[in-house]
Amino acid sequence: MAADIPIIDAHIHLYPASEVSSLAWCTPEHPLGKQRSVDEYRAATAGATPRGFVAVEADRKSDAAAGERDGSGWAGPLAEVSWLRRVATAQPRPGEGHDGAADAALCAAFVPWAPLPSGAAVMERYLDLVKEEAGDSWPKVKGVRFLLQDKPAGTMLTDRFVESLRLLGRRGLVFDLGVDQHNRGRAQLEEVVEMIDRAHEGVPEEQRVTFIVNHMCKPDLSIYNVQTSPSFIAWRTAVFTLSRCSRTYMKLSGAFSEMPDALRRRSPEDIFDALAPWLSVLLAAFGPSRLLFASDWPICTVGLDDVDAEKGEGGDGEGEGKEKDENQKKNAWHKWKAVVDRLCWMASLDDDDKRMIWSGTALKAYGIEESA
Numbered sequence: 001m002a003a004d005i006p007i008i009d010a011h012i013h014l015y016p017a018s019e020v021s022s023l024a025w026c027t028p029e030h031p032l033g034k035q036r037s038v039d040e041y042r043a044a045t046a047g048a049t050p051r052g053f054v055a056v057e058a059d060r061k062s063d064a065a066a067g068e069r070d071g072s073g074w075a076g077p078l079a080e081v082s083w084l085r086r087v088a089t090a091q092p093r094p095g096e097g098h099d100g101a102a103d104a105a106l107c108a109a110f111v112p113w114a115p116l117p118s119g120a121a122v123m124e125r126y127l128d129l130v131k132e133e134a135g136d137s138w139p140k141v142k143g144v145r146f147l148l149q150d151k152p153a154g155t156m157l158t159d160r161f162v163e164s165l166r167l168l169g170r171r172g173l174v175f176d177l178g179v180d181q182h183n184r185g186r187a188q189l190e191e192v193v194e195m196i197d198r199a200h201e202g203v204p205e206e207q208r209v210t211f212i213v214n215h216m217c218k219p220d221l222s223i224y225n226v227q228t229s230p231s232f233i234a235w236r237t238a239v240f241t242l243s244r245c246s247r248t249y250m251k252l253s254g255a256f257s258e259m260p261d262a263l264r265r266r267s268p269e270d271i272f273d274a275l276a277p278w279l280s281v282l283l284a285a286f287g288p289s290r291l292l293f294a295s296d297w298p299i300c301t302v303g304l305d306d307v308d309a310e311k312g313e314g315g316d317g318e319g320e321g322k323e324k325d326e327n328q329k330k331n332a333w334h335k336w337k338a339v340v341d342r343l344c345w346m347a348s349l350d351d352d353d354k355r356m357i358w359s360g361t362a363l364k365a366y367g368i369e370e371s372a
Contacts, residue, residue: 215254
């Protein structure tokens, strides 16, 4: 990619060591069960650190009933808002792994959790608490996420959920959409299409909520024969259907989690060749103006950066530069960047289109000020 094209990494997760226990998915033996802050992100992206990132909620523990009753079930997500406020406003606590205006400037936006199934009235109360907790960083809150990938069928189609989506549209907040075609099948993607239709039905254009789909809908990337695979055909059909809505965007992210271990460890060139059918569909359906580069760091590192390659630790002297280069080839963040870079090259995109994928679409979709 051209050196003058800035990067906005549209999907990363950050959390301090003191709050790891509040992550709903994290067990003591989990490889990500330790602090992941700006220091670690800078180390992982060394040599190509983006101009900014979008920090997306990391699935903190919550209790819907207690939240609706008195707000106590929202303690974990609101603590996350407080943590991201400290990152975004350069107010670290000791040992949190971020410091100063430069680290704060990296946080171009953040996307907290929100209780969409609870309905619009509860959402109003919750968003007021988020605004209070975010303080001076509130302008960087550009949307919310409620993971749907592991929720019961029909969750996103309830009247309350749809009401919450319409509220987001009125408030000018986007909805980060996390679904899982690999494990939930075609039915979940069909629900997504219906959900978007219902959220926009009868709503003035300027009040329609924007959807930013995470991780390419998490397709099954172990498929070899895409010509006859029912899974691939269903995914392709859903992607083209989703793309018909001009307020829907797609993140180029999350692929490492859905591919076989053996493929994950191969070169970026081999990974691109294997993913070409999916990437080609996404480019044809959404075009550069609705695709966002996103790393899904640190989730992308599982199974790849387990030898501490991302820290760039190596010898010194003459061999240090070569060893650093080799580490970067293995490093998950750099590897995914190389895959997306190859997509841009193979598609013969001009610099304007490349700029959209690397940063322009993120700025537009999230409403991030150019100076962020």
